Amino acid sequence: MVVEAGRRSSPQSADALATLCEIYWFPLYAYVRRQGQSTDDAQDLTQAFFAHLLDKQTLRVADRERGHFRSFLLTSLKHFLAKQWRRDAAQKRGGGRAPIALDFDDGETRYRIAPSHESTPEKLFERQWALTLLARALATLHREFEASGKAARFVSLKMYLGGEKSRVPYRELAGQLDTSEGAVKVAIHRMRRRYRAILRDEIRHTVDAAEDVDDELRRLFDALTP
Amino acid sequence: MMTSPHTCPQCGTELPADAPDGVCPTCLVQQGFDSHTAAANLASGTTGLASGPGFVAPSPDELSGRFPQFDIIELVGQGGMGAVYKARQPTLDRVVALKILPPEVGHDPAFAERFKREARALAMLSHPSIVTVYDSGETDGLYYFAMEFVDGTNLRQTIVQGGLTPPEALAIVPQICDALQAAHDEGVVHRDIKPENVLIDKRGRVKITDFGLAKLLGTDTDDTAIGKPFTLTDTRQVMGTAHYMAPEQIQSSSGVDHRADIYSLGVVFYEMLTGELPIGRFEPPSSKVRIDVRLDDVVLRSLASAPDRRYQHASDVKTEVETILNDDPEHRPPVPNTPNLRPSARDRLKAPAVGLVVASAVDVVATLGILLFSLRISAVASDALTIRTLIFNAVGVASLTHGIVLALGAAKMFRLRSYPIAVGASVVAILPFGPGAAISLPFGIWALIVLLTGETRAAFAAGSGRDIS
Incomplete structure (x- = not known):
């Protein structure tokens, strides 16, 4: 783009x-x-x-x-x-x-x-940029789940997007969703994979070459780290 | 593991109020990396003194119950991938560094086997510049290493606290090379060379720590099936490590060999000299600090994106550095305010490249002239002249091609990209394919001479690599 x-x-x-x-x-x-x-x-x-x-x-x-x-x-x-x-x-x-x-x-x-602790307007800008990008990727993912009638599932699973650990163990989650623990794991894995694709695609729009995506990710990470 | 509602259960940092959908933004960014492998490799951030929350280290008291053989003195550092304690081993009356890995590693059934295998390899490493592993094992599901305790600091702290002078940096590099070479000879690749892992004791001796830990803790090995939940990748913390990783290592950690360490060494070398990371279109170190410009070649060659273009052995880096230092008896810095005694490859290519541009312009103008002329005569006379017209057109096309190739080659030289095209264009410049050849001949030879030097090749190699921003 x-x-x-x-x-x-x-x-x-x-x-x-x-x-x-x-x-x-x-x-x-x-x-x-x-x-x-x-x-x-x-x-x-x-x-x-x-x-x-x-x-x-x-x-x-x-x-x-x-x-x-x-x-x-x-x-x-x-x-x-x-x-x-x-x-x-x-x-x-x-x-x-x-x-x-x-x-x-x-x-x-x-x-x-x-947060007001970011010292410079630049840092604030970069942090907000990163958050905007993430929010957009999440929103796209959410829409996709909605479109396939799984909006509720998105809400339950999204907390695992950042990684494995969560306050709710898989077993409990499986109970809530009335499915098996294995199925929950698979669903989370798929959701993460899709999320990754969306995020990278989103970033791809803001950089010149596909090779730059990882580099931009690193910069975004830096921007989010206080 | 502490999970208050306001901290990310994943990395332990405080969740900002504006976290998208209530999910930790830093963890969300980390998920973006293409392969978990890369992300895991980014993470292996435990070093003696790494920073970062995430893994809540047990207090020395909690730990002493599990390790009756040690008196745990204090926690000296922790990171996402473990914690390090200073401890005393009363039976031998020695101080050791006790490193414990996060309890989650035990959840992977394959880990025990891997740990045993790696620990055995690490115990084989014996070198004055490598932190010695005394013992390793598992107790109550907690995996640990007991290692030589290095009383001192690490390279990161040294860089942060005011940095190093070039001579200091140049004294450290050969020691790192020695350690790496010794490990590589044993078939062990470090995979995570970065300033945090380069310890410096009170006598200034370098000790490299955490050999092979990245591999042990990463999910890169074949032991972990794709699609399995990731135990360790999710504890990843220290994204900064990515800056030290060789391009092929970021892509995929399988098939990475010892040359990945040489790349990381190049990054550390560059950072020690300049205080900056070689990211994007970075300048050679000598344009930032007063050092022998030949060191640029060493750094740039270590940083070549293709492993084949790097030094093939850590010992070669050491040899080159020492040759340059010995050549230069007092490491004599150049005269102040003239940081570069020799212009950089880019600068030296500039003049021949400009010459090629001029020759290219002559070609293009001449082509236009020829074609116009050809059009006119074909308009005036008829079929008798067809052959002549054809000849004119052929000459025109040759001349135009000549011009285009020269321009392309010059562009590549300015940008230090596509080495073969630059060389090819220089050769074409020498060939008499157009009126511009009269000008391009000497410049083509000049360009070739500059292009064929090792320094220029290294500059191209670096230029076509991580040039991103």
């Missing part, structure tokens, strides 16, 4: 960019907020930033070498903020028409939930 977004103003590229922005706007918003902007200003600035990005097709100049969409967005945002786009400018460019739908109320709630 990054590659698509970088192509010269084809309709797909605008769509791809808008899609990526809709997914990853919150980390940017959190970054702007942590920079000390008020809620209103941060909303305008974020929206204006996206307008700027979509208008200018800035993605086109994304340095392919860098590969990571994440760092590209943050760098662009920093440049954008450095130009000191004031609120009225924001109104002029982005305020009139919202290029993409961003749920700022939700954003502000999430911002308040986010």
